Amino acid sequence: MAENYAFAVARVRALEASLFSDATIDQLLGCREYGAMLQMLAEKGWGDGTEADAETILAREREKTWEVLTDLVKDPVVFELLSYSKLFHNLKAAIKEVVIGKVQAHIYYDDCPIGGEEMVKIVSEKNFNALPKPMQEAAAEAHESFLHTGDGQLCDIIVDRAALCAIYEAGQRSKIDLLMEYAETTVAVADIKVAVRSQKTGKSAEFMRRALAPCKSLNVEMLIHGALSGQEALASYLEETDYREGAEALRTSPSAFERWCDNRIIEAIKPQKYKAFTVGPVVAYVLARENEIKTVRIILSGRQNGLSDDSIREKVREMYV
Amino acid sequence: MTMGTFYALLGAAIAVMLAGAGSAMGVGIAGQAAAGVMSEKPELFAKVLIMQLLPGTQGIYGLLVGFIALSQIGVIGGGAGEMSVATGLMYCAACLPIGLVGLISGVYQGKTSAASIGILAKKPDQFGKAMLFPAMVETYAILALLISVLSVTGIR
Numbered sequence: 414m415a416e417n418y419a420f421a422v423a424r425v426r427a428l429e430a431s432l433f434s435d436a437t438i439d440q441l442l443g444c445r446e447y448g449a450m451l452q453m454l455a456e457k458g459w460g461d462g463t464e465a466d467a468e469t470i471l472a473r474e475r476e477k478t479w480e481v482l483t484d485l486v487k488d489p490v491v492f493e494l495l496s497y498s499k500l501f502h503n504l505k506a507a508i509k510e511v512v513i514g515k516v517q518a519h520i521y522y523d524d525c526p527i528g529g530e531e532m533v534k535i536v537s538e539k540n541f542n543a544l545p546k547p548m549q550e551a552a553a554e555a556h557e558s559f560l561h562t563g564d565g566q567l568c569d570i571i572v573d574r575a576a577l578c579a580i581y582e583a584g585q586r587s588k589i590d591l592l593m594e595y596a597e598t599t600v601a602v603a604d605i606k607v608a609v610r611s612q613k614t615g616k617s618a619e620f621m622r623r624a625l626a627p628c629k630s631l632n633v634e635m636l637i638h639g640a641l642s643g644q645e646a647l648a649s650y651l652e653e654t655d656y657r658e659g660a661e662a663l664r665t666s667p668s669a670f671e672r673w674c675d676n677r678i679i680e681a682i683k684p685q686k687y688k689a690f691t692v693g694p695v696v697a698y699v700l701a702r703e704n705e706i707k708t709v710r711i712i713l714s715g716r717q718n719g720l721s722d723d724s725i726r727e728k729v730r731e732m733y734v
Numbered sequence: 735m736t737m738g739t740f741y742a743l744l745g746a747a748i749a750v751m752l753a754g755a756g757s758a759m760g761v762g763i764a765g766q767a768a769a770g771v772m773s774e775k776p777e778l779f780a781k782v783l784i785m786q787l788l789p790g791t792q793g794i795y796g797l798l799v800g801f802i803a804l805s806q807i808g809v810i811g812g813g814a815g816e817m818s819v820a821t822g823l824m825y826c827a828a829c830l831p832i833g834l835v836g837l838i839s840g841v842y843q844g845k846t847s848a849a850s851i852g853i854l855a856k857k858p859d860q861f862g863k864a865m866l867f868p869a870m871v872e873t874y875a876i877l878a879l880l881i882s883v884l885s886v887t888g889i890r
Contacts, residue, residue: 419763419848423770426855689767689849 418690421485425698428481429686431458432698432734433705441709442725447716454709467713471706472524478702479524485695492526493545494583494592495699499525501576504548507532508556508568547582551575570624577603577626591685591693595700598681600628602674604636605651605659609670612640612647630655668727676731679704683733701733708732739807739814741822745829746803749882752833753796753875756840760789760847764868767848771855778854781861785851788868789843792836795879799832803886821889828885835878843871 433441437457444450451467454460460470482495499522506520510533521529527544535543541552551572559568577600584596604625611621621637631654639647648660662673678700685697708730715725768782801810803825808814850864857864 419766420770423767423848423851423855424773425770426852427771427774430856689852690845 418485418692418695421692422689422694424485425481425694428698429701429734432701433457433708433732434734435732438708438712438729438732441712442722442729444716447713450713450716459709467710471710474702474706475522476524478699478706482695482699486692488587488692490583490587491589491592491692491696494580494587494596495696496525497547497576497579497583500527500545500548501551501572501579503527503529503532504536504544504552505555505569505572507536508552508559508572509565511536511556512559512563545579547575547579570620573603574624574626581626581628589692589696591682591691591696594681595678595696597628597630598678600626601630601656602659602677604628604631604633605656606671606674608636608640608647609644609663612644616640666727668724672728672730675704675707679731679733686733697733704730704733736817736819736822738817738819738822741819742803742807742817742825743809745822745826746800746807746809748826748833749796749803749829749836750800751796753799753836753840754793756837757790757793757796758840760792760840760842760844761786763841763844764789764847764851767851771851775855775858778858781854781858782851785847785854785865785868788847788865788872789840791872792832792840792843792875795832795875796836799829799879799882799886802883803829806886806889824889825886828882828889830882831878831885832875832882835875839871839875839878843868843875846871 441450441453444453451470454467454470455462460473482492486492503521503525507529510516510520519529521532523529527535535541536552536556539553539556541549541556544552551574555568555571558564558571581596581600584592584594587593607624608621610616611624618637618641621640622633625633625636627633635650636647639650644663648663651657651660651663656677659670659673659677662670682693682697682700685693688694711728711730712725715728764786768786771778771782804810807817807825846868850867853860853864
C-alpha cells in the first residue's frame with residue numbers, strides 16, 4: 414500500500430532538514446582548529462554532548478541513524494542490505510583477531526545485527542551456521558585460508574567478494590527500485606575500485622577474477638583486460654559504460670577517483686528526494702547520513718594530520734541535500 | 735415504499751458512502767504523514783493539521799448532496815409519496831458524480847497533502863504554496879458537487 418511509508422517519509426523529510434549541505438561542510442572546513450570543528454559539530458547536535466573525542470561522536474551519530482531505520486522500516490531485506498557491509502567488515506576483523514590475537518583498537522561496528530564480541534565468539538567456535546546464510550561459506554573459506562596461509566589480502570578478497578554478492582542478491586530480491594539501483598552501483602563501483610588498485614599494484618587476472626563480483630552494468634572480463642593493459646585502457650573501457658565520469662576522475666587523481674566512487678552512489682539516491690510514499694527516501698536518508706559521517710571523518714582527520722585545505726577539499730564528498 | 739423511492743435512497747446513500755470513504759482514506763493518508771512530521775517537529779502541528787483536513791471536504795459534499803436528495807424525496811420533513819422508477823433512477827444518477835469523484839479525489843488529495851506535508855517538514859515557510867497542490871485536487875470535487883446539487887434540485 415502506497416501510504417505504508419507516508420509516516421516514515423514525512424519523518425525523514427523533517428530529519429533531512431538537519432543534514433549537512435555543501436555550505437555547512439564549507440563552514441566546517443573554515444574552522445582552523447580541530448577543537449573548533451568538534452565544537453561546531455556539538456552545536457549542530459552531533460553526539461550527546463558528553464563525548465570527548467571525534468570517534469565517539471561519529472559512532473553515536475551512526476547509532477542514531479540506525480535507530481531511525483529500525484523505527485521506520487520493518488522490511489527485513491532493507492536491513493539485510495544495509496547491514497551487510499558492516500557485518501562482513503566485522504567478520505574480516507574477527508577472523509584476523511581470532512587467528513592473530515586480540516587487538517587494542519576498537520575495530521568493530523556495533524550498530525549492526527552481529528557486533529564485535531559476538532562475531533569473535535562465532536569465529537573462534539567456528540560456529541558459522543550462526544551467521545546469515547550468504548556469509549557462512551565465505552566465513553569458513555576465509556578463516557581456513559587465513560589460518561593456513563596468513564595471507565590477509567586473500568582473506569579480505571574472499572570476504573569482500575561475498576559481501577558484494579550478498580548485497581547484489583539482496584538488492585535484486587527486494588524488487589525495490591532504489592535498492593536494486595544501490596546494489597548495482599555499489600557492486601560496480603567496488604569492482605572498478607578493485608580493478609584500479611589491481612592495475613596499480615600489478616595483480617594477476619586470476620587475483621582479479623577472485624575479487625570481482627559480477628553485475629549487469631559491467632563486464633568483469635573487460636574490466637580485467639583493461640586493468641591488465643594499463644590505466645588508460647581501463648579508463649577507455651569505463652568510458653563505454655555508465656561510469657564514464659569515473660574514467661575522467663581516474664585520469665585526474667587517485668583521491669578524485671575515490672571521491673567519484675562515493676559521489677556515484679549519492680547521485681543514484683538523489684531522485685529519492687522527490688518520492689513521497691516508498692521506502693526509498695528512508696534508505697536514501699540512511700545512505701546520506703553515512704556519506705555525511707564519512708565526509709566529516711575525512712575533514713576531521715585531514716585537519717588533525719595537518720593537510721592543506723585544498724587537499725581536504727579534494728576528498729570531500731558530495732552532499733545529498 | 736416503491737422501487738422508485740428505493741433507487742432515490744440508494745443514490746443518497748452512494749453520495750454519502752463513497753465521498754465519505756474517499757475523505758476517510760485521504761485524511762488517513764495525510765494523517766500518517768502529519769504524525770511523521772510531528773514526531774520530529776511538534777511546532778508544525780497547526781500547519782500539518784490544516785493539510786490533513788483538506789481531504790475531509792469530500793465527505794461534507796457527499797453529506798450535503800445526501801441531505802438535499804433526502805429532502806427532495808421527502809424522507810426528511812415528511813411527505814414522501816409515490817415515486818416512479820424513472821424518477822428514482824434520476825435521483826440515483828444525480829448523486830453519482832459527487833459519490834465517485836468524492837471517492838477518487840479524496841484519496842488523491844490525501845496523497846497530495848501527504849507530499850505537501852513533506853515540503854512543510856523541510857521548508858515550513860512555504861506553507862501557502864504547499865497548500866495549493868492539494869487544493870488543486872479540490873476543484874474537481876467542487877465541480878462534481880455542483881453537478882450533483884443542480885441535478886438533484888432540478889428533478890421534478
